[in-house]
Every structure is written in structure tokens, then in C-alpha cells.
Amino acid sequence: MAAFTEASLLDVWEAAHGLSGVRRALALAVAAGAEPAGVGDLAVGRRDEFLLALRERCFGTAFPCLVDCPSCGAELELELSSRDLRPSQVDSAPVLAVAGYEVEFRAVTSRDVLEATSRRALLERCVAGELPEAVLAALPEALAAADPQADVRIELDCAVCGHRWASPFDIAGYLWTELEARARRLLYDVHALALAYGWSEAEVLAVSPGRRRRYLELAGTVA
Ligand SMILES: [Zn+2]
Numbered sequence: 001m002a003a004f005t006e007a008s009l010l011d012v013w014e015a016a017h018g019l020s021g022v023r024r025a026l027a028l029a030v031a032a033g034a035e036p037a038g039v040g041d042l043a044v045g046r047r048d049e050f051l052l053a054l055r056e057r058c059f060g061t062a063f064p065c066l067v068d069c070p071s072c073g074a075e076l077e078l079e080l081s082s083r084d085l086r087p088s089q090v091d092s093a094p095v096l097a098v099a100g101y102e103v104e105f106r107a108v109t110s111r112d113v114l115e116a117t118s119r120r121a122l123l124e125r126c127v128a129g130e131l132p133e134a135v136l137a138a139l140p141e142a143l144a145a146a147d148p149q150a151d152v153r154i155e156l157d158c159a160v161c162g163h164r165w166a167s168p169f170d171i172a173g174y175l176w177t178e179l180e181a182r183a184r185r186l187l188y189d190v191h192a193l194a195l196a197y198g199w200s201e202a203e204v205l206a207v208s209p210g211r212r213r214r215y216l217e218l219a220g221t222v223a
Helices: 006-016 021-031 044-059 110-115 119-125 133-146 171-197 201-206 209-218
Strands: 062-068 075-081 095-098 101-104 153-157 164-168
Touching: 006 021, 006 171, 006 201, 021 044, 021 110, 021 171, 044 110, 044 171, 075 153, 095 133, 101 133, 110 119, 119 133, 171 201, 171 209
Parallel strands: none
Antiparallel strands: 062 075, 095 101, 153 164
């Protein structure tokens, strides 16, 4: 896939700015190529595959992370790769057999998350027909197994105290933090160089980042 230009990065930021949570994740998935009309009905893990691909196009395949150890509080610095964030998809049958019941189910979608008013309502949307208590209890685990990309967990161990745990990784939040930081930086550059030289946004973005820094230095406006 082609690299993302800075102008398209600003477009993506603008489209998702002002949205939050699931709606922002959907806007980012559309920017990555998901069909706008069908993106809400994709399994959450499928949607997040689009976000992972978008992140790789914008910022590469290395994911620097800062994580606090839940046991001793030490701040751990680590670098994940895209590979760590793509759990192997198991071809599990969308049928849950428990306590004599056999229930067909499907993965949770963004629309489910947006429209369900309770956790039970969310689970009910994923099965056809009745939802006996035994099935209700076993369903979350079956859903997670059927769509591992929807709930990525990273195995970590603390270098200070040796504590081991599985930390969730939220690609939507991670990508948005990066996009927002980059967009703010770009908007600052446009603002400062437009003031200093009278350039338009397109003219500023046409200058390579290295030269832009030099011009900002010359104009005395490096932040
Ligand atoms: Zn620790």
C-alpha cells in the first residue's frame, strides 16, 4: 500500500476529530479503505485490522509503548512490532455447545457496541434465538476466541519486580494519539511558515520535513 501523505493525514485527523470511541475507530477504518456503508457491521477485530494497516502506512511497523507495571508501578519502555499485534486467527466454528445447548453466534460488531444498551443486550445481538443462562455465561469467552483481533493482549514481564501479566492493546487509542500529535505538529508548521513567508498550506506541505525545520529555524519560530 502507498505511504500516507501529510495532506491525507490531516484529512484523516479532521474527519475523526470531534468523534470519540467507536465512532472515531470507524472513521479511521474508513480512511484505511473500509467500505463506509458496511464498516459498522464488520466484526470489531476486522475493523481493527484496518486500523493496524493504517498505522503501518502512517508511522511504520514498530510500536513504542510505555506501560506501568500493575504490581510495582515501574514504567516499562518496550517496542512492539505489528506481528505482536496480530493474533493468529483460529477457524473456530460459530457454534457454542454448553450444558446441552447448541447456539449459533457471530462476532461482535461496532454497531452492536453502539446500539446495545447493556452488556446482556450486546450478547443477545450475537446469537440467534433464545439465550439460556449457561450460554450467556460461556458466550464472552467464545466471542473472544472467535475474534482474537478484537481483544489483543500483550504478554509482559516487569524487569524490576518480575511480575508477569497480559496487557490489553487498544489500536484505536494508540493510533489516535499518534495521529493527533502529528497533525498538531503539521498545523503548527503551516501556521508558523504561513506567517513567516506567506505560504499556503499546500505550499508548506510540499516542502520536505527536513527543509521545513530549517525554514522554521531561520524564521525563529521553532516550537
Ligand atoms: Zn514491577
